[in-house]
Amino acid sequence: MEPETTPLLLTDVSGHVENKYKSIWNDFCEESNRLWKIAGPAIFTALCQYSLGALTQTFTGLVDEVDLAAVAVENSVVAGFAFGFMLGMGSALETLCGQAFGAGQIRMLGIYMQRSWVILLTTACILSVVYVFATPILLLVGETEEISAVAGKFALWMLPQLFAYALNFPIQKFLQAQRKVSVMAWISFAVLIFHAFFSWLLILKLGWGLVGAAITLNTSWWLIVIGQLGYIFYTKSDGAWSGFSWLAFSDLWGFIKLSLASAVMLCLEFWYLMLIIVITGHLKNPLIPVDAVSICLNIQGWDVMIALGFNAAISVRVSNELGAGNAKLAKLAVWVVSVTCMVIGVICFAVVLATREYFPYLFTNSDAVAKETSKVAIMLAFTVLLNGLQPVLSGVAVGAGWQALVAYINIGSYYIVGLPAAILLGFTLNLGPEGIWAGMLVGVVLQTSILIWVTSSRNWIKEAKEAESRVQKWGGSSVIPEE
Structure with missing residues (x-):
């Protein structure tokens, strides 16, 4: 009986694993469909x-x-x-x-x-x-x-x-x-x-x-x-x-x-990269660096519009599911949008790097400006890569109601760390606009890292309970059954 039983058990285990992965894939596809709508x-x-x-x-x-x-x-x-x-x-x-x-x-x-x-x-x-x-x-x-x-x-x-x-x-x-x-x-x-x-x-x-x-x-x-x-x-x-x-x-x-709290949180993000052009304007002979940074910020602006769409989508998904008491679905929505946006971020990163010698000529006829833009575009590529995840995490924060916490994170990451790093690299170390942008990027990396930790460490059942309290406070009724 032993030889006959073992293959049967292995088949059962294999089938169970296959069904588990199939179930995960189906859940991912269903949530992805909801997200893209x-x-x-x-x-x-x-x-x-x-x-x-x-x-x-x-x-x-x-x-x-x-x-x-x-x-x-x-x-x-x-x-x-x-x-x-x-x-x-x-x-x-x-x-x-x-x-x-x-x-x-x-x-x-x-x-x-x-x-x-x-x-x-x-x-x-x-x-x-x-x-x-x-x-x-x-x-x-x-x-x-x-x-x-x-x-x-x-x-x-x-x-x-x-x-x-x-x-x-x-x-x-x-x-x-x-x-x-x-x-x-x-x-x-x-x-x-x-x-x-x-x-x-x-x-x-x-x-x-x-x-x-x-x-x-x-x-x-x-x-x-x-x-x-x-x-x-x-x-x-x-x-x-x-x-x-x-x-x-x-x-x-x-x-x-x-x-x-929402205004402070989003304004600190919205204005942060805009400071690059202000700081660059204080370099010696700033005309060419300012033009180069302006071109890269133009590309960044279009990329941000895509990120804002996902920001809105995940905010809606998280707030809807937490309001309904579905902690598990809220967590699933975060993982699905994170994976989706990181894939898009990698694609945008590759496109910017591959075209950095060519896209500047869509905006300028100056070889000097185009050459400087190509250098700054390396920093732009890493920025659009981070845009695949950072705005999404901010959308999660808005959907869950963490605006005040994220406002403090933004102040520390952007203005206590990132801004001084930009001034140090750009002026003290004479790295010019590339150094300024790299310093600002340090702040974005730090903020994104902290938000990843905050999001992954949250108790989503507790977040759903807090959403219930928030709805009750402003005119709703309890929707989450006691366990």
């Missing part, structure tokens, strides 16, 4: 909205060099500052709406969105001071008088965009939490087509210059807001919208604290 449209939306400012710069640059510089400075410094802060404030809704939706408390999503509107519109009123005094602020940071004057005038004309941000970001988080990302994608695409045509018509054909740029850019952002609101008001968003309510003005302090 959110990430795909979210990436497309981010690219369309990023293209609004990029197209405005392109058309303006065909008219006048000073106007181009003014639009670029307003977009990157003034509007960039406001965009980062408002996006961060609005990201508090990723935690609250996502967990409430997962918990089945659909009615609270509209209330949360209205509370966020109150906070962000108030914030927009405060930030409008930056737009009004843009000229002296730009002079203070070292911009030329000519560019500062024109950019300051353009910033005043762009005040309507600031208030569009205040409404748009809460709306997007409201829709993302319900996985209604395709609606945002279609609206953004339609507005992008409108924007491209009217930018050509007003800026080039009619010769309105900066006035035409301001009209089209403001109008496009408000069309996005109006289109999304029209969808929400018409469909009632499956019960998530039940009309305006005075409840929007209750529990504001808790919202403000979470919103500020």
Whole structure:
């Protein structure tokens, strides 16, 4: 009997192992499918909205060099500052709406969105001071008088965009939490087509210059807001919208604290790499290094849009599953998105390295600038590799509600370690823009490493319980059965 039993046992063990791996693969594929349904449209939306400012710069640059510089400075410094802060404030809704939706408390999503509107519109009123005094602020940071004057005038004309941000970001988080990302994608695409045509018509054909740029850019952002609101008001968003309510003005302090934590966390990330160009401007003979860094940051910007799509997707997945009490699925979602994004990061890393001698000529005719860009592109390649994981981990943090913790991690990693390292390598060791970027990269590596440790060491059952408490605190009911 012995000889017959042994092969049978080996067959059973082999079959068990095979079934186990097949089950893991099936779970991975199912979660990957859920992830891409959110990430795909979210990436497309981010690219369309990023293209609004990029197209405005392109058309303006065909008219006048000073106007181009003014639009670029307003977009990157003034509007960039406001965009980062408002996006961060609005990201508090990723935690609250996502967990409430997962918990089945659909009615609270509209209330949360209205509370966020109150906070962000108030914030927009405060930030409008930056737009009004843009000229002296730009002079203070070292911009030329000519560019500062024109950019300051353009910033005043762009005040309507600031208030569009205040409404748009809460709306997007409201829709993302319900996985209604395709609606945002279609609206953004339609507005992008409108924007491209009217930018050509007003800026080039009619010769309105900066006035035409301001009209089209403001109008496009408000069309996005109006289109999304029209969808929400018409469909009632499956019960998530039940009309305006005075409840929007209750529990504001808790919202403000979470919103500020979200803003600090995301702004510290959003502004960090932007500092590279500011620091590079203080090198001796900075023109060529600044041009080279600007080209690499342009590539980085497009790559970040892809990362932001996955950031939104994992935030939705984690917050939904924690809100529903599904700790196991939340953990699975983190692993699946991490593997997916690292594969994409490796591909982007290889593409940048393989094309570093060629892509600079898409942006410049100067051999000196192209040569310097090729050198800096090595650091860019490692940056896009890290972009495969770092924004995803930040999305996990937002979905789970760890914004305050990550804000402290970002301060330590970026500004206590990374920034001094950039100054040391770039100036003290005379490594130029490559050294500055490498130093900043040290901060990103440290922050990513800490976030990996934080994410992998978390007790996800405990996180689900905390999500239950958060939903109860702001109007929900218990959804997690006692064990």
